Amino acid sequence: MKRTIGILLWLAGHAINLLVLLAGAVYLFGAVIWMHAPLLGALVTGAPMALPALGLAWLCTRFGKRLRDDAPAPARSPAKRWLLAGVGPVAIGACAMVVRSGVKEYECQAGRSRNGDGQLEAQRNGFERVCPGDLERFDVGFLPDAIATRKLAFTPVDLRHTPFTLLEGLGSRAEKVGDVRSRLYRGFRTPDGHRLTLFEQDMSADGSTSWRDPKDEPERINGLPARLVVLEDPSGKAVSLLSWKEGRRDYQLWIDANLVREPLRDRLFALAASLPHAAPACPNEPPPRPVDEPMPKVLSAAQLDAMMDRSKRPCK
Structure with a gap:
């Protein structure tokens, strides 16, 4: 039973790594190729979302391999202890950044829904207040x-x-x-x-x-x-x-x-x-037909x- 659990955890860790890799490729393709976002900006935005999943995959593979091989926990060197002590806060910080950005975006969108149409605000102030995500499409990544x-x-x-x-x-x-x-x-x-x-x-x-x-x-x-x-x-x-x-x-x-x-x-x-x-x-x-009304929905x-x-x- 212990060996079976170890094998399942080890496989789950590799499966998570593969899914993160595929999701990252799709995200970068959509952000850089489709949305024309700068590559560096897309990497900086996507890294905090990938770190928690990669940390979970590392834990699954590490403990799964130990249970599968029924090996005792190896003695950690001081360098590894310092490394783990540094990776832990980074992973926690990445999770906090993802949650914080999601909460802020949700609060902003909910506030816009409560305040009604932005056209009235634009007529009153001369500009419309939007959420950070609404401006991302204007950040175009350029090529030669x-x-x-x-x-x-x-x-x-x-x-x-x-x-x-x-x-x-x-x-x-x-x-x-x-x-x-x-x-x-x-x-x-x-x-x-x-x-x-x-x-x-x-x-x-x-x-x-x-x-x-x-x-x-x-x-x-x-x-x-x-x-x-x-x-x-x-x-x-x-x-x-x-x-x-x-x-x-x-x-x-x-x-x-x-x-x-x-x-x-x-x-x-x-x-x-x-x-x-x-x-x-x-x-x-041939000249297109004149359009006197909006296109149907x-x-x-x-x-x-x-x-x-x-x-x-x-x-x-």
Whole structure:
């Protein structure tokens, strides 16, 4: 019986290690590849979640092997004692960090639910208070331009004769819509240290379409309707997002600052207005039907198939 328990514990420890490895790979793939988070930031965020499971796996394999082999406990050297004395508090601290961050995120989301719609708060204060997790999607991890723009399905807007050339380039990141690389993020750093990101999507390349409520677009970029959204979390971290459309090109430009608190609004709008006209990837695309109302919340199977079927599009 003792040997059986030992074998089960030993196997359980290795199974936990394997599951942690698979979960870590899926997490890193989703965070870095899908969500474009920086690799170092994803590792720092994921390590506290993995340490408790790895500690449990170590205990299972250690005690399982001892019970399986029916061996007495070996005498520990002073170095091992110091090592265990250091690993224990680290594991406890990691567990506390995971629990604390989860509780804070839950309290923040629950508080937002009680306070109602953030649109009213934005109208009152000029910005919307959000939770830390709501700003994570704006932390994009960039690659060298030559790698990121490889096999891109459209020609990005030319920035050579714009004020963007005065900023420090941080790289780029491409993203697929379906199987088409029709989205591109480009990162910059301003002289005062702010991080700026330009996003563009050529919807003629992937055949997608979008609807924007004119009531939500009181701003103007070269005469085009635009929307400015300012978000701030409880720690003071903020993102100001300016978005607009020019033909079939969808633009977003955001900076890691609260434009209500910092005088950067004119600079952000000037950068947006400096963008030249973009050439669509599919100039002979039939113009999409005008959308006078939001898309339905539920699509039928036939509608989904029609959206995904690109065989009849002039540009593939």
